[in-house]
Amino acid sequence: MTAGTGPTTNEPTTNGPTTNGPTTNGPTTNGPTTNGPTTNEAVPSGRPGSPAPGLRWVAGEPVKRTLGLVAVLVALLVVGAVTRPDIFGDTSKLWQNELTVLTLASAIGIVTVGMTFVMIGGGIDLSVGALLALASVWCTTVATQSYGVGGVIFSALAVGAGAGFVNGLLISYGRLVPFIATLAMMVAARGLAQKISGSRTQINHVSLINDLASEKILGVPYIVLVFAVVVALGWVLLNRTTFGRRTVAVGGNAEAARLAGINTRRHTVLLYALSGLCCGIAALVVVAQTTSGSNTNGDLYELNAIAAAIIGGTALAGGRGTIVGSLVGVLIFSQIANLFTVNNLPTETQRIVNGAIIVGAVLIQQFRLADLRRRPKLST
């Protein structure tokens, strides 16, 4: 009765995400490679909705959304060019400045990639900042450093992924709401980080890690390359693999995804483990940048990552989002911070501007969405 009406009323809303699949040629490439039956079942559910009119705007929308964000980024650069022409007008200085922006965006950017996956999958991960802190502390203890660079990298990644895995288990099999489970992890992981470090800053003496931030290849710091690789892998994973299509399906409508044969519980566990792994990678970046590990690392990263993902077009309710959008979102925040410092402006104003940007970006996107929805109605 009530259970019966639930899925049927949900059906129209799922049509969006599921038709999303066909448009970005998910099933056509994925279908043959892995578990054809699952995707084949998903396709009929999208067929009755006559994809032809819907198809056009669904395909274009994320791209337009991202282009809008890129325009914001360009506008910020123009502001820079007007206020500090000596930096933004000089090619080599501009290059150095933008490298700094990219470097400072690396850690939060990597965290945001993981966050984007979790959010598209319909969840939220509040523990990312604390996991970053925990991984950074764990991988810089005296004992870990004695194992050399391998020990440092291994423990950062294993701690991050392990804690994320626990998050996933609690949510999938413990039936905890993601908000609660990751909130608990946020508090506990931060506490464990404090306990291990004794609330002290642990200086990292493993020079190979520190070199990631200070050494460059073709003028680009290694951590920026790490950032680029994570973003590229994230994009491929989301757009070109079954895992990515399943993530969108689970986030769009978990029940429909389950009926279509996706093991939603296991998939959710993997999503949170992936987010944790990203925190581990980001921890290594932070350790390299700051030459130290500390329980205060990653403060408020959860909110910054969520904010970047949201202005990048990721839906808080799940089922929608892009890696490129999140990337541009992160770059916008990093560029604003840079603009304020190069213009010698106080940080209080910067926070106000950041708040305005979040609201503004989401408002703009909603207006566009409404416009685009109206148009197909008029044409039919």
Added chain:
Amino acid sequence: MSDVSRRGLLLGGSALGAGVLLAGCTSNETKNDGGQTKVSEGKNAAPGKNVTIGFSAPAADHGWIGAITANAKAQAAKYSDVKLLPVDAGKDAPAQIAAIESLIQQKPDAIVLLPNDGAQLTAVARKAMEAGIVVINLDREFSDPAASFALIKGDNYGMGVSAGHYIGRKLKGRGDAVIAEVAGIDTLQLTKDRSKGFADTLATYGLRVSNRVAADFTVPGGQAVTANLLQAASKIDAIWNHDDDQGVGVLAAIKQAGRKEFFMVGGAGSLDAMDHIAAGDTPLEATVTYPPTMASSAISLARLAVQGKGLDDLVELQVPKLIVLQSETVTRSNVDRYRPLGFKS
């Protein structure tokens, strides 16, 4: 099915192995730093009446506060006649007020209190004084002098003055010098005091701060603002960084940018900063102290106050009401003398 279980077995096994490996990685043996506590050798050292001292400081979130708590405990352990009752102060003023309330119930002889916020803790400190407990106010001042028996604090304005003098002497007569300041948390009064002392002193040399950024006393914060600062100013003559904890990040950013045309002065006096000053391997030439050893001194003051003794070398029979510590300038020439006082950040 068998495929899944084999995969599960493999995953479980590797997870277990990883867990065992990781568990071995949490040890963090640190050397005990020697010079942070001291028992005088005069007549005051002789054990007297047994003293119970309650202690409350904000939860340690960075090296300096961590050193405060560690020093208080270590100093108390050096006296055979002192029993320390440390209470966890939690994260904010209301939590600390609750902790002090429960401490008052235990009727210690004295309370050494580093408040989260001086003004917010004044009422509860006065209540303790009225209950006959000697309150020693540590560092952050109560809004009412009657709320404490004695106050021992660092000199924030003086830090700025010391840093200003060091930079001023070196850049004297160069009105166009680019001087940058990396402040701590900008909303705190102590940050404003430090910046004011710095600006006032630089002005006496005809100099001024050209670029000012504020971090948050954390290493990543120091790294991020400095990375941007170095982009904003293509040539700098001197940098004053308020806090050696965030200084780890400031130095990292300088190294990553490959800049070395300037010199830098730190703040607080961490062991790491002193090591860099001694080695001369970074632009960090000096640091101005804000010593967490004040916690050790506060414990000694509390003991003397309860036992009714004065300071050995002073004529008065009681401990002084107000002690403001010097902000000393540690340079390469005197760093060896100060190193025992350096705290592990």
